[in-house]
Amino acid sequence: TTAEKAGYDYFMLKEIFEQPRAYRDTMRGKVKVIGDAKDSGVSQQSGVEIREKIDEEVAERIAKQADVNYGLPAILQVQIEECKLSVEKIQQIEKVHIVACGTAYHAGLIGKSVIESCARIATEVDVASEYRYRSPMITPRTLVIVVSQSGETADTLAALREAKQQGAHVLAITNVVGSSIAREADDIVVTGAGPEIAVASTKAYTTQLIAFFLLGIYFAQLRQTLPQDKITNLVMAVEQLPALAEQLLTTEKTEQLAEIARRIALHHDLFFIGRGVDYAVAQEGSLKLKEISYIHSEAYAAGELKHGTLALIEQGTPVIALMTQPALFDKTMSNIKEVKARGAHVLVIAYDNMAEELAKTADEVFTIPMTEAILSPALSVIPLQLLAYYTALTLGHDIDKPRNLAKSVTVE
Ligand code: G6P
Numbered sequence: 001t002t003a004e005k006a007g008y009d010y011f012m013l014k015e016i017f018e019q020p021r022a023y024r025d026t027m028r029g030k031v032k033v034i035g036d037a038k039d040s041g042v043s044q045q046s047g048v049e050i051r052e053k054i055d056e057e058v059a060e061r062i063a064k065q066a067d068v069n070y071g072l073p074a075i076l077q078v079q080i081e082e083c084k085l086s087v088e089k090i091q092q093i094e095k096v097h098i099v100a101c102g103t104a105y106h107a108g109l110i111g112k113s114v115i116e117s118c119a120r121i122a123t124e125v126d127v128a129s130e131y132r133y134r135s136p137m138i139t140p141r142t143l144v145i146v147v148s149q150s151g152e153t154a155d156t157l158a159a160l161r162e163a164k165q166q167g168a169h170v171l172a173i174t175n176v177v178g179s180s181i182a183r184e185a186d187d188i189v190v191t192g193a194g195p196e197i198a199v200a201s202t203k204a205y206t207t208q209l210i211a212f213f214l215l216g217i218y219f220a221q222l223r224q225t226l227p228q229d230k231i232t233n234l235v236m237a238v239e240q241l242p243a244l245a246e247q248l249l250t251t252e253k254t255e256q257l258a259e260i261a262r263r264i265a266l267h268h269d270l271f272f273i274g275r276g277v278d279y280a281v282a283q284e285g286s287l288k289l290k291e292i293s294y295i296h297s298e299a300y301a302a303g304e305l306k307h308g309t310l311a312l313i314e315q316g317t318p319v320i321a322l323m324t325q326p327a328l329f330d331k332t333m334s335n336i337k338e339v340k341a342r343g344a345h346v347l348v349i350a351y352d353n354m355a356e357e358l359a360k361t362a363d364e365v366f367t368i369p370m371t372e373a374i375l376s377p378a379l380s381v382i383p384l385q386l387l388a389y390y391t392a393l394t395l396g397h398d399i400d401k402p403r404n405l406a407k408s409v410t411v412e
Contacts, residue, residue: 004197009393010198010389010393010399010400011197011198011400012198012200012202012292012385012389012399012400013389013399015193015196015197015198015202015203016202016203016249016382016385016386016389017249018193018194018203019202019203019206019207019242019245019249019382020242020243020245020246020249021242022191022192022193022194022203022206022207023206023207023210023241023242023245023378024192024242025192025193025194025207026191026192026193026207026210026211026214027192027210027214027238027239028192029079029081030078030079030080030214031076031077031078031079031235031238031239032076032077032078032079033074033075033076034074034075034076034077074232075228075232076231076232076235076236076239077221077231077232077235078214078217078218078221078231078235079218080189080214080215080218082187082188082189082190083171083187083189083215083218084186084187085143085169085171085187087222089169090219090222090223091222091223092141093121093141093142093143093219094121094122094139094141094142095121095122095123095124095139095141095142095143096112096115096121096122096123096124096142096143096144096145097123097124097125097126097131097136097138097142097143097144097145097163097168098111098112098123098124098125098126098144098145098146098147099125099126099127099128099131099144099145099146099147099156099159099160099163100125100127100128100146100147100148100153100156101127101128101129101148101153101155101156101409102201102287103149103200103201103204103205103284103287104147104148104149104153104156104201104204104205104208105125105127105128105147106205106280106281106283106284106287107147107173107205107208107209107212107284108125108145108147109125109277109280109283110209110212110277110280110281110377111123111125111145111147111208111209111212111215111216112124112125113276113277113280113374114212114213114215114216114374115212115215115216115219117216117374118216118217118219118220118225118226118234118374119216119219119220119223119225120220120223120225121143121219121223126159127155128146128153128155128156128158128159129155129412131159131162132158132159132162136163136166138163138166138167138168139167139168140167140168140169142163142167142168142169143168143169143171144159144160144163144168144169144170144171145170145171145172145173145215146159146160146163146170146171146172146173146174146181146185147172147173147174147208148172148173148174148175148179148181149174149175149176149191149193149196149201149204149208150174150175150176150179150407150408151172151174151175151176151178151179151180151181151182152176152179152180152181152408152410153181153408153409153410154409154410154411154412155409155412156181157180157181157184158412160172160181160184160185161184164184164186169186169187170184170185170186170187171185171186171187171188171189172185172187172188172189173188173189173191173208173211173212173215174188174189174190174191175190175191175193175194175196175204175207177190189211189214189215191204191207191208191210191211192207193207196407197400197407198399198400199291199400199401199402199405199406199407200288200291200292200388200399200402202288202385205284205381206245206378206381206382209377209378209381210238210241210378213234213238213374213375213378214238217231217234217235217238233372234372234374234375237371237372237375238375240371241371241375241378241379244368244369244371244379245378245379245382247369248368248369248379248382248383249382253366253383254386254390256366257366257383257386257387257390258386258390258393260347260364260366260387260390261386261387261389261390261391261393261394262390262394263318264289264293264295264318264387264391265293265295265391265394265395267295267316267317267318268295268296269295269296269297269312269317270289270295270296270297270317270318270319270320271297271298271299271300271305271309271312271313271317271318271319271320271339271344272285272286272297272298272299272300272319272320272321272322272384273299273300273301273302273305273319273320273321273322273332273335273339274299274301274302274321274322274323274332275301275302275303275325275328275331275332276325276328277324277325277373277374277376277377278302278322278323278324278325278328278332278376278380279299279300279301279302279322280377281322281376281377281380281381281384282299282300282320282322283299284381284384285299285320285322285381285384285385285387285388286298286299288384288385288387288388289384289387289388289391291388291402291405292388292389292391292392292397292399292402293388293391293392293395293397294395294397294402294403295391302321302331302332302335303331303335305335305338305339306335306338310338310339310342313339313342313343313344314342314343315343316343316344316345317339317342317343317344317345318344318345318346318347319336319339319344319345319346319347320346320347320348320349320384320387321335321336321346321347321348321349321362322348322349322350322380323336323348323349323350323354323358324349324350324351324368324373324376324379324380325373325376326373327373329354333361336348336361336362337361340361345363345364346361346362346363346364347362347363347364347365347366348362348364348365348366349365349366349367349368349380349383349384350365350366350367350368351367351368351369351370352367352368352369352370353370354367355367366383368380368382368383
């Protein structure tokens, strides 16, 4: 009914707009404030950085919790009370296998980047329907993380059982506490998305990202793979994501995307490109568009285009390029020039401070607020969700119930 949709035309749009709230609910109780940085050996240098970055609302809460003066740099850490893995066991993890289906698999791709870059644990990601049949090398020191919104996906559940049987510790990131996956896993981290009705997953995906950010930082803390000032900065940046996500949901922003979507709706093929986590987000953006608009698209690692797919670029082919990784900016820029030279119409998604530079090459720029490079997916995916939504809306599809798809797939 309309009432359940709280005035939105579709659940999907409602759920996109719920993301800032869902981020907050996923983080709730998982950030620990230790106290004033001055007493804890954090350099003054990093203290200044923190003060400059601090969001007022976050600062006030931290000050209250830690009983420190407003704006004073505090030490922040992650605590995951529901995680039963002992400190010793976390320190002994040899490798991580992330296993999931669909959108949850795409969240796993980001999870790999976070765990490898923060906690320095070698991580592999598999789609659940492939995992069991490739003779995965599981040892008692393997942590298997299964990711599932519903907690009922048959392939993911079967992978969980197989991993447990082979002696792995299985941690589930799930949105449904009483689900089969939640019950059978050794450990769970619950996402605070709340019920997700639309078949195309939005807030479940982004809260899975938040769960991975927190887990990655938590492991880094316990394995001492990042210095405390870096951890404080990262936690602070995670805390600011809800407020930054809100900036992407203004009328001005959504109207810009609705306008672009009306043009995308005229095409039969498009490409999403990016490097690193941007490539993983590109895959999710492409899936979203396919699921509800039925327009064919492909996500490509930007640097791989020239090894084949470039042949498909014609005059006017839309290319959506994600460019949130400062270290990869120049490399992706040359890929944008490659597709431009073949006639592509390029939309770039990048930080505000890059807009001017990008406007010289791209046909269009959609800006997102700046955050730590590794956390950018929680922001950059939002315009892609909205693009998929407005494209499907333009085409008049039943957005919440796309043809041939089910919210939860309980057959293998
Ligand atoms: C179905 C849904 C997808 C979802 C996938 C995994 O295919 O249509 O949106 O990503 O299942 O679901 P899960 O509940 O395990 O996250």
